Amino acid sequence: MSATKNNKTGNRLVVRALRFLVSVRLTIVTLSLIAATSIVGSLVPQGASREEYLSRYSEKAYHFIKLFGLDDAYHSPWFYLLLGVFALNLLLCTLQRLRRLTGPAERHTGDLSGLVSAGFGFVTSPLNKGEVIRRIGPSYKRVRISERIELFEKGRLSRWGVVIIHTSVLLVLAGGLIGNMAGFKAYLVLRPGDEASAAMSRKPGQSAVVLGFRVRCTGFRVTLYPSGQPKEYASDIEILDDKGNVLKRGRIRVNEPLSYRGIYFYQSSYGRTNIYTFTGEGRTFELAEGEAARDAKVPFMVVRHADDVHGLGPGVMVAYMDPDGARALWFLEKVEKMRSHTLKGSRVSLVKIGGLYHTGLEVSRDPGVPAVLSGFVLMLAGLYINFFTAHRRIYVAGGPDTLVVAGTASRNREAFRKEIERLGGGIA
Amino acid sequence: MITDHTLLGLATIIYFALFFFHILYFVWKRQALLAAVQYTLYAAAAVQAAGILMRWALSYRLGIGHAPLSNYYESLIFFSWSVSVFLIGIRKRRLYPIVTFIASGISLVLMAYASLSPGVERGIQPLIPALQSNWLHIHVITCFLGYAAFTISFICGALYFFGPNGTIPARENLEDMNYRSIIIGFSMLTSGILTGAVWAHFAWGSYWSWDPKETWSLITWIIYAVVLHLRLAGGLKGRRIAVLSIIGFASVIMTYFGVNFFLAGLHSYAT
Numbered sequence: 001m002s003a004t005k006n007n008k009t010g011n012r013l014v015v016r017a018l019r020f021l022v023s024v025r026l027t028i029v030t031l032s033l034i035a036a037t038s039i040v041g042s043l044v045p046q047g048a049s050r051e052e053y054l055s056r057y058s059e060k061a062y063h064f065i066k067l068f069g070l071d072d073a074y075h076s077p078w079f080y081l082l083l084g085v086f087a088l089n090l091l092l093c094t095l096q097r098l099r100r101l102t103g104p105a106e107r108h109t110g111d112l113s114g115l116v117s118a119g120f121g122f123v124t125s126p127l128n129k130g131e132v133i134r135r136i137g138p139s140y141k142r143v144r145i146s147e148r149i150e151l152f153e154k155g156r157l158s159r160w161g162v163v164i165i166h167t168s169v170l171l172v173l174a175g176g177l178i179g180n181m182a183g184f185k186a187y188l189v190l191r192p193g194d195e196a197s198a199a200m201s202r203k204p205g206q207s208a209v210v211l212g213f214r215v216r217c218t219g220f221r222v223t224l225y226p227s228g229q230p231k232e233y234a235s236d237i238e239i240l241d242d243k244g245n246v247l248k249r250g251r252i253r254v255n256e257p258l259s260y261r262g263i264y265f266y267q268s269s270y271g272r273t274n275i276y277t278f279t280g281e282g283r284t285f286e287l288a289e290g291e292a293a294r295d296a297k298v299p300f301m302v303v304r305h306a307d308d309v310h311g312l313g314p315g316v317m318v319a320y321m322d323p324d325g326a327r328a329l330w331f332l333e334k335v336e337k338m339r340s341h342t343l344k345g346s347r348v349s350l351v352k353i354g355g356l357y358h359t360g361l362e363v364s365r366d367p368g369v370p371a372v373l374s375g376f377v378l379m380l381a382g383l384y385i386n387f388f389t390a391h392r393r394i395y396v397a398g399g400p401d402t403l404v405v406a407g408t409a410s411r412n413r414e415a416f417r418k419e420i421e422r423l424g425g426g427i428a
Numbered sequence: 429m430i431t432d433h434t435l436l437g438l439a440t441i442i443y444f445a446l447f448f449f450h451i452l453y454f455v456w457k458r459q460a461l462l463a464a465v466q467y468t469l470y471a472a473a474a475v476q477a478a479g480i481l482m483r484w485a486l487s488y489r490l491g492i493g494h495a496p497l498s499n500y501y502e503s504l505i506f507f508s509w510s511v512s513v514f515l516i517g518i519r520k521r522r523l524y525p526i527v528t529f530i531a532s533g534i535s536l537v538l539m540a541y542a543s544l545s546p547g548v549e550r551g552i553q554p555l556i557p558a559l560q561s562n563w564l565h566i567h568v569i570t571c572f573l574g575y576a577a578f579t580i581s582f583i584c585g586a587l588y589f590f591g592p593n594g595t596i597p598a599r600e601n602l603e604d605m606n607y608r609s610i611i612i613g614f615s616m617l618t619s620g621i622l623t624g625a626v627w628a629h630f631a632w633g634s635y636w637s638w639d640p641k642e643t644w645s646l647i648t649w650i651i652y653a654v655v656l657h658l659r660l661a662g663g664l665k666g667r668r669i670a671v672l673s674i675i676g677f678a679s680v681i682m683t684y685f686g687v688n689f690f691l692a693g694l695h696s697y698a699t
């Protein structure tokens with residue numbers, strides 16, 4: 001006895017929970033929370049360091065930010081939870097609607113005389129039936145409902161608009177999830193001639209992504225506008241297997257990635273490394289910033305570059321050890337007297353400051369992209385179908401001495417009323 | 429020599445005339461003035477279009493050819509133009525002088541701000557490589573048509589609280605026009621976000637990166653999605669829809685202006 005009672009309340013709970021899960025009210029709540037999180041995420045800097053937060057906010061606010069993961073709001077557990085609830089809500093709601101759409105067609109005519117009095121129909125003589133049907137025209141599909149009633153119908157697809165839109169949102173979410181779980185985002189910095197078989201991951205705590213093949217940069221080129229801004233930059237890339245055979249070759253430009261086995265390479269940035277050429281004691285040293293000439297008679301190190309030292313042009317600061325401690329000197333490329341210095345009795349000269357470009361490539365694999373892109377296409381199609389087409393139905397019901405013509409439209413009723421008026425013009 | 433600035437300056441003057449003809453109409457209520465309003469609107473949009481085309485041509489002459497849709501100045505002009513195009517587009521069906529009055533005021537303010545504010549760079553600038561994409565055109569066009577539609581929705585929502593009277597139309601009419609504007613705006617904004625995502629996919633290797641502009645366009649999109657659902661499934665009407673369309677427009681403003689001024693990101697093109 002009590003068991004059945006428990007069952008009943010249990011069932012009622014399940015029913016209630018389900019009703020809540022398909023409700024539009026839940027949609028409104030989750031969407032609003034997603035929007036609210038996004039607002040917070042756009043205002044609070046994302047992924048900054050502890051120091052940066054403390055320079056902006058109080059200690060208390062910082063703890064709050066950390067507690068709710070607002071420093072990485074779009075990847076916080078509760079944002080995922082929100083998205084999960086939203087997706088479930090959308091899925092259930094779409095299934096429910098799908099069932100209604102594919103279920104037994106609602107062919108009942110409803111209240112035709114009510115439509116007539118609302119201005120969506122008219123009454124005429126049965127003799128005019130042929131004329132009415134001619135005026136309805138071939139754009140309507142003719143369905144015989146009963147002996148007496150015929151239905152003329154157009155834009156049935158319009159009823160599918162909402163389902164198509166909702167399915168497309170699910171597809172985009174699914175694509176995002178797939179990309180998140182099975183994809184990666186990484187980057188590579190290569191100088192012409194360099195080769196790599198792994199890329200640096202963008203995810204913190206994950207250092208390298210092994211590509212399964214080798215990538216070689218064979219060239220990099222940048223063209224500038226007269227103003228000095230970059231106009232175009234491009235890298236020549238080769239994909240190689242372990243034995244060094246070239247599998248694919250191509251040029252990557254901004255907006256024109258290269259793909260190999262689902263991994264995409266995008267041109268994202270470039271930079272220049274300065275190379276300083278020194279001579280001393282008959283030897284030549286080519287050094288980048290931070291590098292040291294260890295085997296020089298007096299070892300020295302390139303510490304710092306400046307494009308302009310006190311208006312005297314580009315220069316480089318060099319450090320070496322003296323018995324009294326570390327010492328630093330500026331070598332200036334454009335000033336004769338400052339091109340050479342004596343370090344503890346050893347003469348060192350700066351020959352030139354040369355540059356070497358490196359290219360910055362974004363490397364990503366996102367198996368979710370096809371789902372996302374088809375979601376996009378579907379969403380636009382769905383919006384068009386839902387908002388800009390209408391399901392119109394015109395019933396022609398013949399009696400012994402009257403013919404009732406009346407109809408309904410799922411949107412844009414004013415235009416439909418005019419259409420009905422035209423149908424009845426002169427005969428209603 | 430006639431330059432883009434000449435034509436756009438002329439367009440600004442025509443917008444001023446448009447604004448003024450509206451006032452005359454409200455004072456005298458002559459049908460002839462309404463016709464003048466209509467033709468002035470066409471003239472403003474046409475001259476402005478010529479200015480935009482001229483700028484496009486000039487950029488090619490400078491050797492940095494690109495559609496004039498890439499910096500803040502150009503976007504202000506295009507926004508103003510989109511509002512007029514939207515008005516002309518719905519003209520045939522039903523348009524209320526009070527709505528075109530406020531809209532032409534907004535166009536005028538946008539044009540004046542674009543051509544007079546010292547903070548707006550008006551030169552034709554070269555395009556950084558990431559912006560050299562055909563997706564840029566369709567992205568910007570759809571976004572701004574969406575913003576224009578939401579501007580009209582906002583006007584209808586705001587007018588809801590002041591009418592109806594001799595100049596302000598009946599509430600059902602405002603609500604109907606508001607809804608039409610929202611569905612066009614929502615479709616356009618969706619197209620804008622999606623084409624932007626496709627472009628980001630090709631330019632940066634990631635279709636969504638939560639940069640502030642993207643995030644705010646999503647927030648705006650969600651607000652209007654909520655409005656549509658509240659209306660259709662929640663049966664929301666009247667006042668509340670009007671309030672929501674004002675909130676939605678505040679979010680549009682934040683997406684367009686606010687993000688550039690307050691938040692940094694990939695989209696913060698030079699101001």
Ligand code: HEM
Nearest residue numbers: 022023024027089090093162165169386653656657660661
């Ligand atoms: C961001 C996600 C969503 C988008 C973009 C979206 C979009 C739309 C659109 C454009 C409409 C048509 C509105 C109109 O014709 O005025 C609609 C209707 C509707 N949506 Fe959604 N929707 C979303 C999520 C959801 C969810 C999660 C539910 C779950 C309950 C839902 C339930 C409905 C319902 C019940 C209707 C009304 C259908 C009708 O009565 O004809 N939507 N949706």
